[in-house]
Amino acid sequence: MAGTLSTLPVATAAETSASRAARPQQNSPVVATHELTLVTGEVVMLERHANGFQAATVEPAADGAPVTRTVDYVNTSGTDTTLSLRLFGVGETAPPPDGMLTLSANSVTVPANSTASVTVTYHPELGAVGDYTGVITATAPGGTAIRTTVGATKDVPTVDLTVNTIDRNGNPATAELTVFDLDNGVVRQVYPQGGTKTVALPQGRYSVMGIVYTTGKVSGQILSHTLAGEPVVDLTTHQAMVTDARLGTEVKVATPKESEPNGYKLGHRQSLPGKRGIDYMKGASSPLWDHAHVVPTGPVTDGAFEFNFRQRRYSPVIRASYAGQGGALPLEPVIYADRLYGSSKLQAVDAGTGRPQDLAGKDLADKLAVVTRDATSKVVDQIAAVAGAGAKAAVIVNDRPGPYATIVPRATGTAIPAWTLIQDEGAELFGRMADGPTRINLQGIKKDPSVYNIALMAPGGIPADPIDAVTAKNSAVVKSHHRGTEGTLNGKLLTEQTWFSLTTLPVGPAPATYRITNDTEHTTWFPLSTRTSTAWTFKSARPANGKEDLALLWPRYGLDLDAENTAKDGRTHHFDLAFLLQNGTTPDIDGVEVEASADDGATWQPAKVKSKSNGSYKVSVRNPDSGHVSLRVRARDTNGSRIEQTLIKAYAVR
Template sequence: MILGKSLLAAWLAGTIGVAPAQVPSQQVNGVTLITGDRVVVAGQGHRIEPGPGRQVGFSSQVRGGHLYVIPSDAAPLLAQGVLDRRLFDVTQLLAWGYGDADTPDIPVIEQGITTSLGSAQVRRLSSLGMNAARVSKANTARTWRTLTGARTLVAGRSKLWLDGRRSFSLDESVKQIGAPQAWQQGFTGKGVTVAVLDSGYDPDHPDLKGAVTHEGKFSNEPDMRDNVGHGTHVASIVAGRGEKYRGVAPEASLAIGKVGEGNGLTESEGIAGMEWAAIEVKAKIVSMSWGGPDGPELDPLEQAVNTLSEQTGTLFVAAAGNDGIEASVLSPGSAEAALTVGAVDKQGRMAHFSSQGPRVSDHAIKPDVTAPGVDIMAAAVGGGYRSMSGTSMATPHVAGAAAILAQRHPDWTGAQLKSALIGGAAPVQDATLYQQGAGTIDLVRALRQQVVPKQANVWAAFPWNGTGGRTATRTITYANAADTPVTLGLSADSEVLKLPSDHVTVPAKGEASVTLTIDADGKAPGDYPGTVTARSGETVIRTLAGAYVEPESYDVTVTVVGRQGLPVDPREGEIYDAETGAVHALSFQNGTATVRLPEGDWNLYTSIREKIDGQPVLTIADSPLKVDGSDQRLTVDTRQGKPTKTTIDDPSAQLQRVSSLGLDHGAWGVWSRMFGLDANSQVFVIPAASPGLTYTLATTWLSKDLSPSPYVYTLVDRRSGGLPDDPTYHARRKELAKVTATYRASGAAATGSPQVSLRVGDSMVEFPVSSVGDIALPGTLIHYRTPGLVFSSELQVGTALTSDGGKLMKRGHTSEVWNAAVTGPSFLLPAGHRTGDSLAFAATAMFADGQPGRTGSDTAATGTATLAEDGRVLATAGLADCDVHEPQSCELRADLPAGSGAYTLTTSMRRQATLSTEVKSVWTFPSTTTAERQPLPLMAVRYSPEGLDDSNRAELGSTTRVPVWVERNPGATKAETKSIRLEMSADDGATWRPVPVTRTGSGWTALLTNPRTAGFISLRAAVTDTAGNQVTQTITRAYAVG
């Protein structure tokens, strides 16, 4: 069970020595990695489930709010640059709909991989030598074995990418960039093809009639029709034929490439559309009003833009994005060859949402230009018009302008068009270069000017060098299409830009070059953006230019020496910043790796696996590193490692495995851990003091003489302050927490699998620490655990899973019961909410056992969920394969009418089981439109019958005392229970009779008289609270009588 940070509000009286822990305020999600390992996330907590047979370590890192979980055998490949780090970005995988509840596959792009990965090819991306494919999550183990085989991935030649997703980011606006003046000169884009890669188009819209000459479909939808309105709007901005709302280039031809659906597109769909537009259609301009987060490395979309621009001369115009913050320009707009567009409003001011530079990879200036993008009126699906805002709207303005310019200069390449539009742009007042680029495009000026720079952006990035030498030269070449020479006055507006002269003369029909010196000697680290401006009369040409100076940085070389005194490559190696969370992976060759680091305090982490005399040996090192003033060479010598050792003063017990070895730096959320090292593994740690670092070693012990073992020791050595000088832990049984766990059967005897995890750190990360395999039910198992720590437990019985909320272990003896009746709905975890006028409900916790602080599900149960208002059904969902760890696996979603209403939510689930064969809940509650996410005021009636035997049976004719309590959906508006009515049935609900209920403390007590013949008792309860919320809950065959 994975827990987050909101306190369990109604924990019923537990036994002595066990205190309630915290429970999650958010739902649970799971995702399978390309390695076959699985990560389960709840709120800020997560748990890792290694793939079958995988004895590997894991490093968890939080960067920029994203959780990365990196298996140790993937770390070297990431360091070599042959794996896309996004394959391990759990946050992004879930956000893109690649979680296990959303898709059975992992979409990937294979670059330079000739070995079959067992994946299903989706499409060939010929221009890049790539394949888009889907790897079945059921086959990830096979795929990973192939990937890690000999020379499948070769640094510099091959790479496996995640096929990530990208999202779709006219009257006054057309005038704003000077389009009508261009039309008056006869330039309307005629004869020029502009490809619009978007969500399709409305072929029946009158403004697009006769405009579309080519169609290409690269999405999974059945036709070209635009189902979201984005593509139609964008296409009409480029070349709409309407009288009132005319596009920028109203006589240009449109090639519409449908590259996505309503929720965006995959990267491979985008690339396929680019290839079609540039190679097959031979479009002069491609408009792309979509994008996704950019990273420091060249991604497939950026590669496609750069490669196709060079090969075909096509100009790719891309949206900057709508994040409105620094360093947020999206890919593919981040590509060097792209003409990247920010947005201004109708008054020419920067739009607050327009994404800004610098570019992530090298701090260069992006976006390149701006265009109108606020309240743009253009074509809507269905024949009308609508107003939309975003850099998605600004981009087609520039694409249309480029089409007009291409008509004026049909022999110009895309690069020349780009340079002309940048060169002729007008600066935006009160905006930085990283916000506006060269400024807002001025089509009148671009058409008029006869001199164009061949380079649109010249930039230099300088590494730190204490001795100086931070200078570079760049050439700016001006081409003159006029019949007379032109003398340009030159100026630069940045302190790092030096011109050799204040003028240059460009001959008629010729070119002239200027050598620009970028001199950052003596400059402090940082960004130095600027422009070079060339003027002659009304001719004003701007070229973006500048420099980035790296912070004071030095090379750190790490050498790892194995236990036999020879260099070895570690399984994992990275240097991380314990303050900021920055992580630099180390790529080792022959035991040595070098990385460049800014000055400051870092930690060096390595894990080294070796075999000595045929036995596996693991050595862990994590020590502080100060980078200051010079390059460094460090050695990690595994021979300095101290052996870990755990003992217990019980001679009948023997070590089964080192179940977890972990390091966590809770200050910013880095965890590294190893799972499932067997008893023969030798584990060493290299002692080092490190503030903020906590060391954890968990071992599992069972009886060496009895099978199955009547007990299990879970012994955890957890220490703060670094890796200990003496990693020895001597446990004494009398000082441990002792938990006697009774595991009941539900009818016929069966088997169950108990699992125990250790929760560590403020972010509720879990280490699996104990698994004894299957035990017979009913049965008893004594757990001995290290006190002072929080352990969470689960029990898997066939397809049913029950989990608890985690318990803080205290010295002394306690007991607990698992798989106890009555199994039914639980609200230990949040299950439903309304945001605005959208409702979501997850029917996953319908089968929790009858103990406080439990949640549970049964993936074999099936049923339905229905939402109605005043008898009118709003939504229905089928329920199957419901997993408490996967809320989306059984989710009902509905759009609600705005305002207030009274709603009825009904769920009914059946399963093939002895007890709780059908569970039905009918909730009635008021709800109103809300700006914030508001949990639904749902209730669950919970029962814990006393006196049942270990098969959940009451004696014939006996009276059963049943504690009753009501659980509420966490976070819902508080209300008190106003009334409760309980009924019982001995004939599976054919007839019912009332049961007396008495208030006792915070709950109630019911007394049930059982029949004198064998059978089952069903329960039906009706509850109303003081806010008017109601629930009627029916559990068929709640417990047995016999």
């Protein structure tokens, strides 16, 4: 056991000049230092101060060896002084056993104008792990005492744990490991770099688990994650372990319909009986991370262990192939770019890097523009350039080896769908285009796309075959249908989507009237707002400078319901209704109409609407004896903006 010992002089309120003459002194200049080796093996560095006080700093002795500290008393008076000595010890969790802290003498005589010393010895072999405090009381003949505090700490011996990490290609790997003390719950994060890391740990039982990264040899990008490690490591001596991602097995989950992931979460839960546990989960979110791997552990019999895997899988956003020639084209969506709905067949055209000189003389109208990535240009600008030249969609080909995913600003999006393609596949595409006209089959988002929320949990260890399937028995189906978002310009349909997403539409600069409708339908699991329909009508023109918020009216309902979104039945219910524009200002409302329905919108009755002084309205609705109340609101302002909103089952009554 390792031990350390320190001392600190403590003054008392009753201290006199006589006692001060025979007490340890501090905070004076050091006039000399020398090294003293004790019989116990400790090395003591003595600092002699100008006032005669010697301060000793003791280095820890070997494991289990006693630690001794010298306490010097300085007498600056002209007569000898005898001090009686007593040592009293206390422990943080338990009193120190007899003999753990000892003094070399019960009294000491300090000659006039000189010093005298006693030693205090700490015996770590006698006590349990913990902190201990002792107070040496030196009492002068007159009864005045001076006290010196002694602090001792007994630590668990430390040993080295060396972790070597190997990626799936057999190369030294970067990793992120969690070293968890199974007995006391202490967590340490360890980050091996270059394939190895050594950490000093107290002896004990540990769980050493985490993620090993496999990176591209050229690009250096993370290609995959592997959960690996040892659930129980009994660490008593210096030890080395290897986490080898090559031993990993891919986690696979089959779904009823074709689906693809967008990242995953890997982790585990672990604890010993009656001890604090760990819940570790590492998330990896990117279109590039399609494959998660785990290294099987075998059965974990000490305590509880559970492997966890989470993933959300989507209906494919894009599938592409060469028309009439065969061969898939592995496109990855540009994040926040416009999406393709349904299918299309487009001729691919080389658009260079999208610069004006590249597009001069190119016929991109209703074509698939194949653009080479340019590090000096923004991808969003490259896409905008080919869209402006008439392209119907764009593919951005990486200009360097390795995986490639990119993003455009969410606020702007893109006017056309866009995808990325790695350099090797891009070379194949350019080669086919050079040989002759090349058409690409594009299958975008299909009608009624599916989303699978997957939680795979395996108790007792990481399984050797982490394979599962979504079935009717182990899953539930939730139907949440956005019937569509539709946009019109002066009565002409501009776009229609089957689900709500960021959309950018090219429109002219002249003033025009626009209409946006959004219809949603929820499953019966959601008892309120089971169907909604909202239509905004507004006027807009290109702003002179920068951007401006569209003049959409937004209703704000102050329904005054209880915690379960219910109101009292069979009585008139009053609630507040107000309207705001998107920029937060209050519009000049020109008219408001409200209707209520007690039969889910089959019939409607007008509600009483009264204007309030603060620009809002008080609405009065007669609640039925049971069931739900649906609301329909129409409003317009003096600038021509209108809102029509229907909420089926807006609130319940009881």
